[in-house]
Amino acid sequence: MSAELLSRLAAILGPSGLLADEADMVSYAIDWRRLFPGRPLCVARPASTAEVSEVVKACRAAGAAIVPQGGNTGLAGGAVPDASGAQVVLSLNRMNKVRAIDPVGLTISADAGCILKVAQDAAAEAGRLLPISLAAEGSATVGGVVSTNAGGVNVVRYGMARALVLGLEVVLADGTVVDMARQLRKDNAGYDLKQLFIGTEGTLGIVTGAVLRLVPRPRHTVTALLSVPSPQAALDLLALAQDELGDTLSAFELMSGYSFDLLKRHLNLTPPIASGDWFVLLEAGASLSGLREAAEAALAAALENGTALDGVIAETGAQATQLWALREHITDGEAREGKSMKHDVSVPIVDVPAFLEAADIAIAEGAPGAKVNAFGHLGDGNIHYNVVLAPGQDGAAINTLVHDVVARFAGSISAEHGIGQYRVDELLIRRAPAEIALARTLKRALDPDDFLNPGKVLPAGG
Numbered sequence: 033m034s035a036e037l038l039s040r041l042a043a044i045l046g047p048s049g050l051l052a053d054e055a056d057m058v059s060y061a062i063d064w065r066r067l068f069p070g071r072p073l074c075v076a077r078p079a080s081t082a083e084v085s086e087v088v089k090a091c092r093a094a095g096a097a098i099v100p101q102g103g104n105t106g107l108a109g110g111a112v113p114d115a116s117g118a119q120v121v122l123s124l125n126r127m128n129k130v131r132a133i134d135p136v137g138l139t140i141s142a143d144a145g146c147i148l149k150v151a152q153d154a155a156a157e158a159g160r161l162l163p164i165s166l167a168a169e170g171s172a173t174v175g176g177v178v179s180t181n182a183g184g185v186n187v188v189r190y191g192m193a194r195a196l197v198l199g200l201e202v203v204l205a206d207g208t209v210v211d212m213a214r215q216l217r218k219d220n221a222g223y224d225l226k227q228l229f230i231g232t233e234g235t236l237g238i239v240t241g242a243v244l245r246l247v248p249r250p251r252h253t254v255t256a257l258l259s260v261p262s263p264q265a266a267l268d269l270l271a272l273a274q275d276e277l278g279d280t281l282s283a284f285e286l287m288s289g290y291s292f293d294l295l296k297r298h299l300n301l302t303p304p305i306a307s308g309d310w311f312v313l314l315e316a317g318a319s320l321s322g323l324r325e326a327a328e329a330a331l332a333a334a335l336e337n338g339t340a341l342d343g344v345i346a347e348t349g350a351q352a353t354q355l356w357a358l359r360e361h362i363t364d365g366e367a368r369e370g371k372s373m374k375h376d377v378s379v380p381i382v383d384v385p386a387f388l389e390a391a392d393i394a395i396a397e398g399a400p401g402a403k404v405n406a407f408g409h410l411g412d413g414n415i416h417y418n419v420v421l422a423p424g425q426d427g428a429a430i431n432t433l434v435h436d437v438v439a440r441f442a443g444s445i446s447a448e449h450g451i452g453q454y455r456v457d458e459l460l461i462r463r464a465p466a467e468i469a470l471a472r473t474l475k476r477a478l479d480p481d482d483f484l485n486p487g488k489v490l491p492a493g494g
């Protein structure tokens with residue numbers, strides 16, 4: 033059966049469109065953190081939506097499940113196959129073009145496999161901004177960002193990926209192409225069906241193209257790093273920034289002193305300000321003048337009332353890049369420190385200080401010797417409460433400790449990374465049975481044979 037499928041796929045895709053040698057499939061078989069090794073039957077690389085549809089029909093006829101894959105930069109193992117050797121990875125990486133840009137209508141259309149950075153650069157060339165920014169943007173794809181409803185550092189102003197999607201083109205589990213790639217700002221005609229495919233990680237359909245919202249590119253940007261005495265002070269600073277900078281505020285990131293210890297120890301990166309227990313990196317952008325003056329006044333007020341202990345506003349673009357490098361290298365510093373359990377949690381923004389306090393107590397009591405590397409998107413209530421394990425410590429038990437605290441604040445166990453295969457079991461425990469039942473109803477309606485990305489988000493077999 034599989035030889036027959038391989039020859040059918042070769043006929044559809046041509047020689048460059050199908051990989052079946054193990055050596056060629058290595059990078060498609062495992063996630064970049066190397067936590068979820070799999071073994072695909074083959075990697076199908078269609079060059080068009082019509083080819084995606086043909087591949088889906090052929091795999092379906094052969095009973096081989098499909099695992100859609102974009103840039104393979106996810107953190108939850110959502111885009112890699114299982115170890116059965118029976119699943120087909122459907123990589124979108126040959127469908128990599130920007131289709132069109134409308135600088136006045138403020139839209140960009142792109143193939144699913146278009147690298148996010150390529151789409152950002154195309155928007156910049158047209159004098160516009162594609163306002164989604166994340167560490168993996170040089171490899172992540174438009175389709176992956178949409179399918180995982182990715183977050184990043186600009187959510188505080190522009191929302192998650194979902195908020196940017198105007199239109200989608202998808203291929204369903206039976207190979208039907210549904211073209212909803214409309215550029216409309218307003219479209220209230222019936223169910224908003226594209227929402228079914230945003231953040232559902234390829235389990236209900238395969239995103240093959242997207243129309244995303246652009247925004248005017250702010251002429252002026254202010255980037256500032258501040259040290260603050262506590263998470264509560266950081267929250268006070270957020271309120272101050274909301275008052276003084278209004279909706280120009282586009283990033284508000286919190287980082288712990290321990291995150292900065294890791295940067296110093298492993299990467300020799302140090303902040304250009306006096307150290308504190310916590311740090312905030314904020315950015316604002318506007319086209320009208322006066323932004324820098326407003327930011328300077330806000331910083332002065334924060335220093336004056338003790339909300340901030342020290343702070344700097346970047347003088348040049350290069351300095352802003354250096355400040356961002358501190359934030360962007362935390363994950364790297366953490367990886368060099370040792371094995372860690374990542375948590376991508378959210379709680380109501382005002383509860384972040386109380387959450388951090390309660391979680392620290394839970395870890396100190398339940399997992400003595402573990403070190404907490406807390407950082408993340410305070411402006412969204414999303415903290416990466418990562419725990420570096422002491423030798424011999426049980427990661428699963430630490431997950432439970434942290435997520436029990438999240439539950440006390442009615443938070444989420446996945447704010448932006450998704451469920452993938454990593455958090456399937458946890459999702460079943462943490463979400464109400466009525467929500468899980470509704471999710472299963474949708475899955476059964478769109479993919480009754482559990483053929484699209486089985487075992488991701490929901491357990492295999494429904």
Ligand code: MLT
Nearest residue numbers: 167184363374408416418
């Ligand atoms: C980040 O915000 O840097 C990532 O989402 C966090 C991570 O790597 O855990």
Ligand code: ZN
Nearest residue numbers: 184408416448
């Ligand atoms: Zn993040």
